[in-house]
Amino acid sequence: MKSDPGLHDLRWYHSIDLPDGSTTPGEYDLRAIVAKLPLPASMEGMRCLDVGSRDGFYAFEMERRGAAEVISLDIEDPDDVHFPGVTRPDRALIEKELADGHAAFDAAATALGSCVQRELRSVYDLPELGLLRFDFAVIGTLLLHLRDPLRALDGVRAVLGGRLLLNEPVTPGFLSVVPVPSAELLMQEGPFWRLCNPAGQRRLVEAAGFRILDSSRPYIIPAGRGGRRILGLAETVKAGSLRSLPTRLVQRRGILHAWILASTAGYSSAR
16 A cells, blocks of 8 residues: 655654555654553454544554554544643644644554544543443553643543553653652643653552553653754753753653553453
């Protein structure tokens, strides 16, 4: 199958391999990472949910592993994007950001011949949708963008009868290795609300009623071909305060993440 030549002109968040042998110019490249994540090698017969799916990398990966049904969840209404403080970007800019993600998802789904279903709803609305329960859910690089991450986790737990893979950015530097839960308040447009350290991330998942089965040490998701320009060391040092230097040095290579595999109450991890 040959992909549309204009497909690569879209804005891509993820690097996605296409049937014609090309790869989308994603801002981030999870292709080498996904083999190290605790996704079941075979997801045959499973009903799966990709929360905050953007252009659908995790959704298409779960389908590739044999999932019987995959829902790609993302938002359509700009009012569902909550920004810190009293200022808010122009509505047209938010609409374009959302439209870019939907266009990329549609293009990838067409090129892949995918049957993944797109559901345009807020994660906060999941308990109200009356959806059948899912066997597996993925949340990737989403909670730092949400004003209420605990409510989002509650929403996912309400429709999940199996396991959750949370793969989120974490604070770099000393806080990433200390066992005490902590979070760095960002409160920046983007929107970026907070970054937890790995211990804080685990505590958040437990507070939402999940049982943690496994978790990773911090690791870096590398920038993809469409990622922003990597600053040289001198520019990185000059780009901001010394306090933010560890974060900026790490981001020269990519974004520091840690994953958690958790289950809903009463679910057997031996499945």
